[in-house]
Amino acid sequence: MERVLLNRFVSKGTIDKNIFGQFSEHLGHCIYEGIFVGENSPIPNTHGIRNDVVNALKHIKVPVLRWPGGCFADEYHWEDGIGPKQNRKRMVNNNWGGVVEDNSFGTHEFLELCELIGCEPYICGNVGSGTVRELAEWIEYVNSPSDSSVAQKRRLNGRDEPWRVKFWGVGNENWGGGGSMRAEYYADVYRRYATFCRNFTDKPICRIACGPSADDYRWMEVLMREAAFMFEGISLHYYTIPTGSWQSKGSATDFGKDEYYGTLSRALYMEELITKHSAIMDRYDPKKQKGLMVDEWGVWTDVEPGTNPGFLYQQNTMRDALVAALNFDIFISHCDRVKMANIAQMVNVLQAMILTKGAKMLLTPTYHAFDLYKAHQGARQIESCVIADTVGEAGCGVKAVSASASEKDGRINLTLSNLDCDSLRTVSVEGLNIAKASAKILHGAMNAYNDFDATSVCVTDFADYDVKDGKLSVRLPACSVAAFEIEEG
Ligand code: AHR
Numbered sequence: 488m489e490r491v492l493l494n495r496f497v498s499k500g501t502i503d504k505n506i507f508g509q510f511s512e513h514l515g516h517c518i519y520e521g522i523f524v525g526e527n528s529p530i531p532n533t534h535g536i537r538n539d540v541v542n543a544l545k546h547i548k549v550p551v552l553r554w555p556g557g558c559f560a561d562e563y564h565w566e567d568g569i570g571p572k573q574n575r576k577r578m579v580n581n582n583w584g585g586v587v588e589d590n591s592f593g594t595h596e597f598l599e600l601c602e603l604i605g606c607e608p609y610i611c612g613n614v615g616s617g618t619v620r621e622l623a624e625w626i627e628y629v630n631s632p633s634d635s636s637v638a639q640k641r642r643l644n645g646r647d648e649p650w651r652v653k654f655w656g657v658g659n660e661n662w663g664g665g666g667s668m669r670a671e672y673y674a675d676v677y678r679r680y681a682t683f684c685r686n687f688t689d690k691p692i693c694r695i696a697c698g699p700s701a702d703d704y705r706w707m708e709v710l711m712r713e714a715a716f717m718f719e720g721i722s723l724h725y726y727t728i729p730t731g732s733w734q735s736k737g738s739a740t741d742f743g744k745d746e747y748y749g750t751l752s753r754a755l756y757m758e759e760l761i762t763k764h765s766a767i768m769d770r771y772d773p774k775k776q777k778g779l780m781v782d783e784w785g786v787w788t789d790v791e792p793g794t795n796p797g798f799l800y801q802q803n804t805m806r807d808a809l810v811a812a813l814n815f816d817i818f819i820s821h822c823d824r825v826k827m828a829n830i831a832q833m834v835n836v837l838q839a840m841i842l843t844k845g846a847k848m849l850l851t852p853t854y855h856a857f858d859l860y861k862a863h864q865g866a867r868q869i870e871s872c873v874i875a876d877t878v879g880e881a882g883c884g885v886k887a888v889s890a891s892a893s894e895k896d897g898r899i900n901l902t903l904s905n906l907d908c909d910s911l912r913t914v915s916v917e918g919l920n921i922a923k924a925s926a927k928i929l930h931g932a933m934n935a936y937n938d939f940d941a942t943s944v945c946v947t948d949f950a951d952y953d954v955k956d957g958k959l960s961v962r963l964p965a966c967s968v969a970a971f972e973i974e975e976g
Contacts, residue, residue, distance in 0.1 A: 489875040489888045491903065493918035497870035499823040502893055503778075504550040504864035506818040507857060508609070510783060510829040512557035513592075514583040514836050515798025521834030521843050522600060523592045530846045534599060535591075539848045540834060540841055541603045547840070547857040548864060551654065553609040553782055553829045554597050558582040561615030561658060561665040565625045568593020569644055582664065584797030594629065598650050607653060609782075609829070614658030614680060614697075615666040623683040626655060630687040651690045654827075656782070657681055660724065661697045662706060670709035673697065677710070681717040695780050698722040699764070707764050711771040720778035720826060723764060726787040726837075727754045727810055739788040739801040740934055744908060747806055747933045748879030750786065751906055754810040755885060757784065758817045765824045778826025781818065785831045785838035786810050799836045803851035804936045805944060805966050807838050808929055811856040812889060812904040812968045815863070819891040822868050842939075849937045852944045855929045859946065859970040862900040866893035878907045887912050888963070899973040905963040908933040916959035922976035924954055930967030 511517050524530045524537055531538045555563050559582055567576040568590040575590035594610075601608040610629070612622040624637050630649045631638040638649070657680045659665045661673045668676065677696050684694050696714060698721040699706035710721060729737030729750040737746055761779065768777060786807050787799075794800045811830070818825045830853070834841045840854040869892040877884040889904045899919065905912045928949035935944050949969055952961040957976060963969060 489873070489912050489914045491888065491890045491914055491916045492872045492874070493869055493892050493916065495869045495894065495899075495919065499820070499868050499870070502819050502822045502863050502866055502868050503826045505607070505827040506815070506822070506825055507549070507860060507864055508551035508553065508827055508829040509549050509833040509840070510553040510557070510831050511833045512836065513555050513559045513563070513580060513588055514557060514832065515795065515800055516835040516843065517832050518592050521841070523596060525591065533603060535596065536600050536603060540843070541600070543841055543848070543850060543854070544604045544833070547854065548861045549604050549606045550864060551607040551609050551827060551829070552601055552604065552833070553611060553656070556611060556659055557783070558659065558664040560611040560656070561613050561617070563613050564617065564621065565594055569595065584795050594625075595644060595646060598629070598652070608650070609654035609656065610652055611656035611659050612680070614661055614676060615664070619680055619683050622657070622680055623685070626684055626692065627687060630692070632688060649688060651688050652692070653690060654693050654695060655684055656695045656697070656722070657684065658697045660700065662700060662703070665697065670706045671713070674710055674713035677714045678717055681714075693719040695720040695722055695782070698724075698780070701725045702760060702763070704763060704767060707767045711768055715771050715777055718777065720780045722780045722782045723760065724783040725757055725760055725781070726783070726785060726831070728787055729753070736787055736789050739791065740804055740936055742806070742934065744933075745880055745883070747908055748885060749883040750806055751809060751813065751885045752879065752883040754813045755817075757814055761817060761821050761825060765821060768824065775823050779824050781825060781828040783831045784814060784828060787837055801837060802936050803839060803842070803853050804934050805852050805931045806933050808852035808856040808944070808968055809904055809906055809966065810838070811853050812860070812902065815856070815860050815902070816889045816891045819863060819868055819893070844939050847939045849939055849942070850945070851937060852929065852931070852935070855944065855946050856968055859927060859929060859968055860891075860902055862895070862970065862972065863891060863893045863902070866895035866900060868893050869899070888914055899975065901971040901973055902968065903961060903963060903971070904968045905965060908966045910965055912963050914961045914963050916961065919973065920957040920976045921954050921959050921973055923974040924952065924959055924971050926950070926952065926969055926971045928964070928967055928969040930964045933966050
């Protein structure tokens with residue numbers, strides 16, 4: 488029997504709701520077709536933004552959305568995407584498939600999307616090929632209540648009130664596609680850009696520096712030492728590649744048990760990365776005032792056969808839902824340092840929440856994992872300890888069970904995952920005086936996925952548990968994520 492021990496007297500603090508954030512890039516069919524279809528589309532829309540997609544995203548309470556990239560951000564010039572659509576510049580999207588970008592989805596459209604979803608926008612500025620003035624004026628355009636020429640241009644384009652956007656990224660992957668910079672050079676460039684990222688309202692902006700790729704601890708050290716006094720957050724990017732090889736990443740749906748457990752153990756590497764990066768941050772910022780923003784994470788597989796390799800379109804299985812659950816458990820257990828995370832990406836790209844085909848839309852297992860974890864948003868984390876068998880082959884074994892707990896409004900939220908793809912696991916939840924519980928579950932075979940004609944994975948009510956003597960005993964099916972709402976006696 489597996490055991491989950493909870494101690495509600497020990498907590499790392501509040502779980503920032505933004506760790507359940509999303510990322511949307513001008514890449515493949517994420518923006519165009521996935522989110523934006525244009526006002527004249529027969530697909531029901533609001534000013535060109537798909538209503539079905541917005542409604543689905545509202546249901547999982549998306550807290551924050553990063554845009555316009557990714558690599559795209561460092562070639563994006565925001566002024567190309569404002570004003571009358573017929574006058575907007577057409578550019579080649581060099582990073583993603585070489586397609587022509589007509590800029591019909593720009594700043595106003597993105598910020599309207601965020602208003603429709605009810606989430607905070609997170610705009611990533613162009614440092615790789617842009618200018619300090621461009622970024623400074625983008626912030627002014629979006630946030631200034633004054634009657635400066637830049638703010639007046641916003642009004643001429645139909646928006647009177649400033650949007651008061653808080654989150655601004657100062658470049659993306661500037662160690663690679665964002666300018667191939669060395670850490671020392673980027674730290675200086677960052678300081679220059681950040682000097683001109685100004686506050687225009689009483690809502691101060693949060694400047695997010697480009698952080699390391701995976702285990703580049705030197706990058707973190709240099710940025711913390713040289714530039715931390717000028718940023719409020721620093722990013723971290725880490726993708727889970729099923730095979731561990733960028734040349735042949737593995738199929739999204741066609742994999743065996745070895746690759747399943749290999750993927751989960753690679754996802755768990757996030758724990759080591761956050762622990763080690765946090766240790767560096769702690770030396771410069773012992774009060775933990777700077778956020779670690781994991782603003783790109785998720786499973787990256789080979790594209791679906793027959794699709795454009797530059798569009799990064801992949802299906803999504805129960806394995807993805809479990810990778811999401813493991814990442815959430817890691818972010819939650821480090822909630823004193825991790826203040827935001829953005830899965831890559833929201834629609835039709837990489838580990839997506841939603842896939843679309845014309846007017847059709849499907850919700851992936853990953854979407855449902857976000858749904859099951861949403862109760863943790865803004866709740867007080869409760870320390871948990873899992874005692875469980877190891878499953879999987881040598882070298883890629885993982886604990887059979889993973890968990891997170893939190894409390895809010897007098898109720899306890901508990902999420903449990905069974906990573907064992909073959910067997911039900913009985914989990915004893917101890918440390919609370921449980922009086923009552925209700926639960927929902929997502930489960931299926933490790934390769935199970937939803938397609939446009941049939942839904943095989945979705946959230947259902949769950950009742951295979953007992954409450955006795957203040958303890959909860961759960962019979963958790965193979966390959967599952969369950970969410971409990973608990974009342975104490
Ligand atoms: O998410 C896809 C790409 O991965 C992003 O554009 C880039 O930042 C990262 O390398």
